[in-house]
Amino acid sequence: MEEAAERVRERVERAERAERAKAAGASGASALTRSRARLDLPRAARRRLLPEYDPEAFGRLSERVARFLGTGRFIVWMTLVIIVWVLWNIFAPDDLRFDQYPFIFLTLMLSLQASYAAPLILLAQNRQDDRDRVNLEQDRKQNERSIADTEYLTREIAALRMGLGEVATRDWIRSEFQDLIKEMDERRLFPQERDEGDR
Helix, strand or coil, rough: CCCHHHHHHHHHHHEEEEHHHHHHCCCCCCCCCCCCCCCCCCCCCCCCCCCCHHHHHHHHHHHHHHHHHHHHHHHHHHHHHHHHHHHHHHHCCCCHCCCCCCCCCHHHHHHHHHHHHHHHHHHHHHHHHHHHHHHHHHHHHHHHHHHHHHHHHHHHHHHHHHHHHHHCCHHHHHHHHHHHCCCHHHHHHHHHHHHHCCC
């Protein structure tokens, strides 16, 4: 039983290899250089040299950092750190000082902070631009729907006005009744005059 199953597997594998070779020969590539991708199976995960990260989480972090960098609190803290740094390296004992007068290490730290702050701020601005673009598109679609609704309502009102032109209004009915009453009064008067004229 196992031998029969093994033979069937081998036949299936040979047939698949033959199909691959046939397809590769038709496309000009050899069966070894180009394997046929199966659409019913997910792709195998690729190995990457760089670490993986969640772009959405990184974007949210960059927005938080950019918001903090744009506050007065950041300026106050940055100013205090620089003042403490400079005072420590001027007035502390020589063996406790870590950055002498030209304050090269302080300059390096400020440059490092600026080199990280600029891309984070740009990333936050790009995300804001994307959000603005989506909001603008939604507003445009909403405006289009509003215009379509307004045009529809305008057509309906015009149709109602045209229909009302053919409908009897209260004033029109009143004037018709007054005309009928006058006509009836005139008919009553004329028969009396005819009767008097006949005598």
